[in-house]
Amino acid sequence: MTTDTELQTIELGDIGGEIRILDQTLLPFQVEHRTLASWEEAAEAIKVMRVRGAPLIGATAACGMALAIRSDPSDAAMFKAADGLRKTRPTAVNLQWAVERCLSILACTKPEHRLEVAWKEAALIIAEDKAANRAIGEYGVPLIKALAEPLGGEPVRILTHCNAGWLATTHLGTATAPIYLAHAQGIPVHVLVDETRPRSQGAALTAWELERAGVPCDVIADNAGGLLMQRGEVHMVITGADRVAANGDVCNKIGTYLKALAARESGVPFCVSVPTSTIDPAMADGFGIPIEDRGPDEVLHATGLDPEGTVRTIRTAAEGVSALNPAFDITPAGMVTTLITERGLIKPQHAGHIVG
Amino acid sequence: MTTDTELQTIELGDIGGEIRILDQTLLPFQVEHRTLASWEEAAEAIKVMRVRGAPLIGATAACGMALAIRSDPSDAAMFKAADGLRKTRPTAVNLQWAVERCLSILACTKPEHRLEVAWKEAALIIAEDKAANRAIGEYGVPLIKALAEPLGGEPVRILTHCNAGWLATTHLGTATAPIYLAHAQGIPVHVLVDETRPRSQGAALTAWELERAGVPCDVIADNAGGLLMQRGEVHMVITGADRVAANGDVCNKIGTYLKALAARESGVPFCVSVPTSTIDPAMADGFGIPIEDRGPDEVLHATGLDPEGTVRTIRTAAEGVSALNPAFDITPAGMVTTLITERGLIKPQHAGHIVG
Numbered sequence: 001m002t003t004d005t006e007l008q009t010i011e012l013g014d015i016g017g018e019i020r021i022l023d024q025t026l027l028p029f030q031v032e033h034r035t036l037a038s039w040e041e042a043a044e045a046i047k048v049m050r051v052r053g054a055p056l057i058g059a060t061a062a063c064g065m066a067l068a069i070r071s072d073p074s075d076a077a078m079f080k081a082a083d084g085l086r087k088t089r090p091t092a093v094n095l096q097w098a099v100e101r102c103l104s105i106l107a108c109t110k111p112e113h114r115l116e117v118a119w120k121e122a123a124l125i126i127a128e129d130k131a132a133n134r135a136i137g138e139y140g141v142p143l144i145k146a147l148a149e150p151l152g153g154e155p156v157r158i159l160t161h162c163n164a165g166w167l168a169t170t171h172l173g174t175a176t177a178p179i180y181l182a183h184a185q186g187i188p189v190h191v192l193v194d195e196t197r198p199r200s201q202g203a204a205l206t207a208w209e210l211e212r213a214g215v216p217c218d219v220i221a222d223n224a225g226g227l228l229m230q231r232g233e234v235h236m237v238i239t240g241a242d243r244v245a246a247n248g249d250v251c252n253k254i255g256t257y258l259k260a261l262a263a264r265e266s267g268v269p270f271c272v273s274v275p276t277s278t279i280d281p282a283m284a285d286g287f288g289i290p291i292e293d294r295g296p297d298e299v300l301h302a303t304g305l306d307p308e309g310t311v312r313t314i315r316t317a318a319e320g321v322s323a324l325n326p327a328f329d330i331t332p333a334g335m336v337t338t339l340i341t342e343r344g345l346i347k348p349q350h351a352g353h354i355v356g
Numbered sequence: 357m358t359t360d361t362e363l364q365t366i367e368l369g370d371i372g373g374e375i376r377i378l379d380q381t382l383l384p385f386q387v388e389h390r391t392l393a394s395w396e397e398a399a400e401a402i403k404v405m406r407v408r409g410a411p412l413i414g415a416t417a418a419c420g421m422a423l424a425i426r427s428d429p430s431d432a433a434m435f436k437a438a439d440g441l442r443k444t445r446p447t448a449v450n451l452q453w454a455v456e457r458c459l460s461i462l463a464c465t466k467p468e469h470r471l472e473v474a475w476k477e478a479a480l481i482i483a484e485d486k487a488a489n490r491a492i493g494e495y496g497v498p499l500i501k502a503l504a505e506p507l508g509g510e511p512v513r514i515l516t517h518c519n520a521g522w523l524a525t526t527h528l529g530t531a532t533a534p535i536y537l538a539h540a541q542g543i544p545v546h547v548l549v550d551e552t553r554p555r556s557q558g559a560a561l562t563a564w565e566l567e568r569a570g571v572p573c574d575v576i577a578d579n580a581g582g583l584l585m586q587r588g589e590v591h592m593v594i595t596g597a598d599r600v601a602a603n604g605d606v607c608n609k610i611g612t613y614l615k616a617l618a619a620r621e622s623g624v625p626f627c628v629s630v631p632t633s634t635i636d637p638a639m640a641d642g643f644g645i646p647i648e649d650r651g652p653d654e655v656l657h658a659t660g661l662d663p664e665g666t667v668r669t670i671r672t673a674a675e676g677v678s679a680l681n682p683a684f685d686i687t688p689a690g691m692v693t694t695l696i697t698e699r700g701l702i703k704p705q706h707a708g709h710i711v712g
Binding site for chain 2: 028029192195196197198200203204207208211217218219220221222223224225226227228230253254255257258259261262265287291296299300301302303304305306307312313314315316317318319320321322323324325326328329330
């Protein structure tokens, strides 16, 4: 389903060679790649969300460090790039994690050897992410299978929020990994995809991914999940996360918390798929995580295709109206049934602290 | 604030004269009126949501009955129109209520006197709705005032969902009536307006109303209310309703339930403003209320203004993707702090049944 090399979210060439991303701001209407020529271009790609999703942000930051070294392997240039990359987005911890990881190995490497080390570290981060996603998928499949058994051939109906698919990672996705593997194994699934305003990553990215992979799905308004759970039409929720605190609180795309409340109320399992690089042992609980404010424009506008096939951005609110746009929220650990990680399943409800 | 006669949602002329509506499908980008020439045009206006909001649907249905009588006062024509109007939308009980009310008085009136009776009944329903909204406002203001006192001049932050403003009624609105009256009395308020996908009535209608009236407000994504309540940035929720069951369960625009869950979790009062015509004593609980399914197109598209000022509808999801679109959900009575009606405040949490 993601074996098409034309559609890798990020590609790292040979040492010192080309680094290319899939520009997600144009999806699903245009599939275009873009070469990152400098760390500044990597930072811009993260900032304007040409790449997005915690794991892919981490991988892109590592590539940004490699690009910085390529143009200037000095300490000064390296620390400047690390700073610039770190500041692009505040919430996803994978960004900080990847920059720190690169810095810690580069700092004890002589400048003349840094290019090779930086390139190899970026490649390793990408390879590890691919392996982590597959392991997440394998740990997650039995959860779906257990729900499928009493349904006698009816699909397991899984609600997901935002995009934690292969577009958010380097392969298979986090939330989608168990879904893709279950589908490949013939377990019937049907995915309910939250539109995920204001940027509509669910409608634009997740539904596009699932449709391409032949996984049955429907887009729903972000408002609809509660009713569908009340009616028993959702068997499971799986989302990704941008950061998980040491106590298991989950910081994810705004609106996740509302679905967790509804899932708890209706007894629907609420699962969060994350590589362990998304867990932040230094953050005691979720309410300390900085929540990015992305400004009013995203809320007041929508982007899509007009009937003639032109991509347009329109203003959906009345002229002169303002907006608030916090981009993430916190789902307390007690509402999270299972964290699906590449190292196995964690039950935050039953653990005082998941790490630390 | 709604004294401008140019902007009445519905206007009924002298007996047998013109009936005119404000076409809400074009708002906030175009302000256009439309004459309803027949009951079929009234039914169409309800169906395609040129008029919407439970009280205004009721008023328009009464006008539809008057138009039916104007063209043919016979029993056969009258019952046919009643049937046609009843079928336009399933959820708002005011529609059924208004049609039954007109029928019951017309059925015992001779055909030659029906035109006058039908016209006067429609006028009475409109006049009663105006009075009910004002009374709802007056009963609601003390709730806002009580929250304002400890804030020492900081605004009371009120979250609302969809549009239960004057556009949903004949005057002042239901959810907005206490807000408009509080604002007029100098109580500082700041309204957080849920965008309300898929039709965006919050961004397009409620924010437009509030802006025109000079009431401070911000549009937020439907996903954002939970975080804002977690942060203590919402002091109160007020919504309208399309139908309230005898036990106090509230059926309102999809997504209302998710906000009620978050309000309960954060200890935020959750109030629902309704005229008593929205209470359905025949419906024992909310889960028996028919939920309208409005089809996939609204979810997959958005409408707004492009930078050149042209109103456009764009597809926001990938080609080939499908959608589900239930239009209402049920908030159990136990989550509703207060029903604000024209007859006073009702506490569904503490009553076995609010009616019956």
